[in-house]
Amino acid sequence: MLCRRRFLVATGAAGVTALLGRPAGAQAPAVPGKEALIVRSLRPVNLETPIDRLTTYLTGPDVLFVRNNYDAPGADAEHWTIRVDGEVDRSMRLELEDLRRLPTVRVDAVLECAGNGRALQRPRAPGIQWERGAVGNVRWTGVRLADVLDTAGVRPGARHVVLDGADVPPTDQAPDFARSIPLDKARDPRTIVALEMNGAPIPHLHGGPARVVVPGWTAAASVKWIAQLTLAPQEFDGPFMRRAFRVPAPGGRDTVALTALDVKSVIVAPREGERRRAGLVEVSGWAWAGEAELTGLDVSTDGGRTWSAATWDGTWERYSWRRWRYVWAAAPGRARLMARAADADGQVQPAVHVANPLGYRWNVIHTVDIDVV
Numbered sequence: 524m525l526c527r528r529r530f531l532v533a534t535g536a537a538g539v540t541a542l543l544g545r546p547a548g549a550q551a552p553a554v555p556g557k558e559a560l561i562v563r564s565l566r567p568v569n570l571e572t573p574i575d576r577l578t579t580y581l582t583g584p585d586v587l588f589v590r591n592n593y594d595a596p597g598a599d600a601e602h603w604t605i606r607v608d609g610e611v612d613r614s615m616r617l618e619l620e621d622l623r624r625l626p627t628v629r630v631d632a633v634l635e636c637a638g639n640g641r642a643l644q645r646p647r648a649p650g651i652q653w654e655r656g657a658v659g660n661v662r663w664t665g666v667r668l669a670d671v672l673d674t675a676g677v678r679p680g681a682r683h684v685v686l687d688g689a690d691v692p693p694t695d696q697a698p699d700f701a702r703s704i705p706l707d708k709a710r711d712p713r714t715i716v717a718l719e720m721n722g723a724p725i726p727h728l729h730g731g732p733a734r735v736v737v738p739g740w741t742a743a744a745s746v747k748w749i750a751q752l753t754l755a756p757q758e759f760d761g762p763f764m765r766r767a768f769r770v771p772a773p774g775g776r777d778t779v780a781l782t783a784l785d786v787k788s789v790i791v792a793p794r795e796g797e798r799r800r801a802g803l804v805e806v807s808g809w810a811w812a813g814e815a816e817l818t819g820l821d822v823s824t825d826g827g828r829t830w831s832a833a834t835w836d837g838t839w840e841r842y843s844w845r846r847w848r849y850v851w852a853a854a855p856g857r858a859r860l861m862a863r864a865a866d867a868d869g870q871v872q873p874a875v876h877v878a879n880p881l882g883y884r885w886n887v888i889h890t891v892d893i894d895v896v
Contacts, residue, residue: 640885648882
């Protein structure tokens with residue numbers, strides 16, 4: 524894998540260090556440009572989006588959650604390169620200008636952390652204690668990963684692509700943040716090396732100047748600050764594949780790597796504990812799935828006793844989320860609202876989560892209690 528020295532931007536590292544020096548018990552300070560987000564950790568930076576801020580089809584950079592395993596590398600787009608090696612005809616190093624000469628593609632895709640919802644699992648699992656806001660929907664622009672790989676000539680023995688990020692490990696002995704995806708998924712025309720986010724250069728905190736985007740899969744596959752692409756005959760066996768981002772296999776003691784997202788939905792409005800006047804009340808939110816398309820979204824306004832189909836609203840694409848709405852004739856009293864999505868594979872959001880050691884794949888029906896007056 525990569526053999527390189529990495530440096531944090533001096534001011535960035537100093538700024539984080541200063542933040543970490545706050546008095547014990549003090550509230551975590553906001554990260555500049557991310558003041559609306561919930562600070563889950565500062566070194567590395569991990570920030571969660573309050574659900575009620577997810578109001579638009581495209582999630583803006585000021586609202587999108589941040590998930591980092593290590594500190595960010597120095598920001599130097601002018602000299603950024605990506606090495607392509609392994610099972611290729613010729614190893615090569617590509618600059619961003621080389622990428623820009625390839626055909627441009629655009630993909631709208633949900634980005635969701637594999638541990639989104641971990642804080643809600645019982646028993647509790649270790650890791651960043653996300654609630655429901657480690658998710659967003661982004662318009663990515665870049666070049667097909669397949670086109671990048673083909674510039675080096677992929678050999679017949681290649682079966683996987685190792686994606687190695689330039690994140691800065693805490694020690695020289697710590698491994699790179701590197702994960703692999705099957706070559707078939709890498710060749711999906713919607714799997715890209717992204718250079719833009721919502722029509723602008725990708726912010727550094729979100730993996731700029733270049734990151735991989737693997738639509739329909741957990742965000743762990745969409746490696747930020749991509750620095751090396753290695754074609755390999757087998758799945759990568761580094762710690763971020765072998766130990767992290769895995770769940771128990773059905774009916775066995777082995778574990779399997781996380782891949783596609785589970786079907787899921789959130790209620791954005793009304794908010795938990797909100798008071799609404801009796802009469803017509805609109806319940807709305809977002810739904811998404813992984814490799815299978817969404818087929819429906821049902822809403823309950825009586826705690827799950829009865830369900831009614833919501834209507835889809837607005838724009839959407841194959842791997843994006845979809846807005847749904849349901850208008851309800853609300854009578855005075857306490858009401859429990861629930862949203863339940865389903866996909867073309869027959870998967871439906873469950874009422875109960877099956878716990879796993881690392882708290883992944885939380886996709887339980889979202890429940891919101893409100894008061895109608």
